[in-house]
Amino acid sequence: MAGEVIDLQAQVRAGTGKGAARAARRDGAVPGIVYGGGQEPLPINLDFNALMKRLKAGHFLSTMFNLKIEGQEDQRVVCRGVQRHVVKDLPTHVDFLRISDTTRINLRIDVVFENHGASQGLKRGGTLVVVRPQVELEVTAGDIPDHITVDLTGRDVGDVIHIQDIPLPAGAKPTIERNFVVANISAPSGLRAADNVDEPAPAS
Numbered sequence: 773m774a775g776e777v778i779d780l781q782a783q784v785r786a787g788t789g790k791g792a793a794r795a796a797r798r799d800g801a802v803p804g805i806v807y808g809g810g811q812e813p814l815p816i817n818l819d820f821n822a823l824m825k826r827l828k829a830g831h832f833l834s835t836m837f838n839l840k841i842e843g844q845e846d847q848r849v850v851c852r853g854v855q856r857h858v859v860k861d862l863p864t865h866v867d868f869l870r871i872s873d874t875t876r877i878n879l880r881i882d883v884v885f886e887n888h889g890a891s892q893g894l895k896r897g898g899t900l901v902v903v904r905p906q907v908e909l910e911v912t913a914g915d916i917p918d919h920i921t922v923d924l925t926g927r928d929v930g931d932v933i934h935i936q937d938i939p940l941p942a943g944a945k946p947t948i949e950r951n952f953v954v955a956n957i958s959a960p961s962g963l964r965a966a967d968n969v970d971e972p973a974p975a976s
Contacts, residue, residue: 776973777848781822781836784844785815793865795809802863806849809870816841816868823863827854834880834908836916838926839868841976842885848913851879877912880906882919893929897960900924904954908947917941922955933954 785792785803792815793803801817816839832851839847849868856966857864871877883905888894911917922938933955935946946952 773840777836777838778826780818780826780839782816782841784817785817788815797864802866804866804868806847806868806870809847809872811870814841818866818903820863823866827863831880831903831906836871836877836879836913836936837868848872860947871913873912877913877915878908879888879916881909881911881944882906883918883922884919884959885922885955886922887923887925891927891957893927893931894924898929898931898957899960900955901958902955904952907954908945909940909945911941911944915941915943917944921943927957929957929959947976 782804783801785796787795796803796817799817802820802823803814804818806816807813829959832854833848837849837851839849841847848871850871851866852869853867854863855865856862862926883902885900885902888900891898891900894900905919909917909920920938920940922933927933932953934951935948935954936951938954940946
């Protein structure tokens with residue numbers, strides 16, 4: 773299962789509409805809405821600085837959060853949209869979707885490489901070049917893997933590892949249909965340099 777879900781603090785927003793949203797922004801908050809899950813939509817406010825920190829960390833739209841609202845039970849949510857100021861590019865509104873254990877969601881999952889010592893290519897001085905340290909998978913919210921594993925046993929110089937070469941947890945599938953590259957083993961620098969040297973011209 774995935775590691776600890778990130779907490780996100782919020783407060784219930786008093787009132788709805790543009791007036792309440794403007795008031796929230798004046799107070800250093802970003803208005804948002806939580807919907808879905810068979811419940812009524814809930815207007816909320818998020819601290820601007822805390823939200824910016826999460827946005828700058830990346831993958832905000834593909835991360836599951838534990839939404840904590842005072843006086844209410846914690847809710848698992850994913851972001852379904854961030855509206856931004858057209859000039860300042862700062863968040864002005866955030867939409868969150870409640871999810872259950874059976875909800876299918878897209879999340880970025882870490883790729884872990886193991887058995888480096890059993891790779892022929894790495895023993896010969898090759899370098900593991902990781903193209904995608906994370907891959908986006910469609911998974912069930914109640915069964916999110918902590919990572920997917922690439923076994924480097926027997927991998928040699930020049931080998932390319934595609935997503936279809938990696939065993940995925942039951943029920944998980946890539947969000948990209950093509951067989952994209954996750955990593956490769958490049959040749960040692962000395963070997964690459966030798967390959968670039970022109971062969972001597974035959975004697976006349």
